Amino acid sequence: MAGLTADAIVCAVRAHGEHGAILRALTERAGLVAGYVRGGRSRRLRPILMPGNLVALDLRARTEDQLGGATVEMIASRAPLLAEPLAAAAIDWATSLTAAALPESQPYPSLYAALSALLEAIAVAPAARLWAAALARYELLLLAELGFGLNLEECVATGSANDLAFVSPRSGGAVSIGAAAGYEDRLFRLPSFLRGPGSSPSTEDVLDALTITGHFLDRDILDGRNRDLLTVRERLVARLGRAVA
Template sequence: MASLSADAIVCAVRAHGEHGAIVRALTQDAGLVAGYVRGGRSTRMRPILMSGNLVALELRARTEEQLAGATAELLTSRAPLLAEPLPSAAIDWVTSVTAAILPESQPYPALYSALSAVLDAIGAASSARQWAAALARYELLLLAELGFGLDLDECVATGSASNLAFVSPKSGSAVSVGAAAGYEDRLFRLPAFLRGADTPPSMGDVLDGLVITGHFLDRDLLDGRNRDLLSVRERLIDRLGRAVA
């Protein structure tokens, strides 16, 4: 990709040199891309290059191997949300994990649409429960898109699609009530919303869902190595838990 012009969601910004910044952003057709923004740390550019913002991104590079030069114009600002602790923590996590685990220049249109929906939900939802459920579904989709999808359609032990109530932390598969008898304390509780149920989940359901997705993100995609990134998620979950209490 020597050049690109696309709407993009800013996912990570890192200082480079005295005044510049390297931005990593998710596009619909080109996936995660990176570019150097001259003056990216300036007073004018800092409000544009904020995680979660939607920008019109232009990338230009002489070769495929060269880091592209980038320019960005603001389309949608999420800056007001970053002033609120809980939405700010959610945006920090969802954009950071996207930047950390997606390979560059591989299209993931479903993830682009889902990330846009999560950010919109954070801005529009009247309660954290609504956007936190969207966040859990996004994490579930991340796992699936990167080849670590969970099998929540039928019981791993019986093959039945009825009475699915748990998830195995080893296989990532659903377990029915009957098959789980005597082993409940070794399994994750499976909230119905992760299987696409229309009933709005309680905050307890959402937190149960985030326990599941967090376990498999850590094990299969982050491999327990990126503690700084995981600490961002832990702070978010702690804040969500306190919001319920």
């Protein structure tokens, strides 16, 4: 019997049968995993099976290809954050994106660490724009981990690493000020914080970053097909724009 015991971030839950639920959760070493939780819709388990929660997961299956049975115990609850609409929307989007984008049973330890850090930032950051910057970095990392990384280190036109100020919506490469001359309105503005640690990002920086990552997530990962999920993100970004303005 195949088995897994690990800490896991709850990413998605859907009803299965009259009382059960199918859980999808991200683990550090096994990646995204799925399991059937008996009684998952019960009053006791519903608060545990909330996206964003960190749980102790025990997953058992007779074969590698069979959906296993899962049991969970709470480690850290994100329930207090769900009372705040903006934080709740961010958790909903980040966990839903993770569940929709990642293939199952492939390890992405850097994404597990980044999602953990993002959820912690949502809980403790004194301003929404600060955790929103972490969200943009998480989306950028997810693109890279799935093979759609953006080249923000050198100009796609000249190869220079100097004066990078824009991003091409076609190539995903950075563009220098000189190479962008006359084409600025066709390019995304590149916030410096996406290239590495530095000063605290401004409101404009955060929204520009989310415009960049949103474009490439839609084009390369979600392929415009998951309209419901994209709508979740659009609403989140609109709320962020109002909250940090």
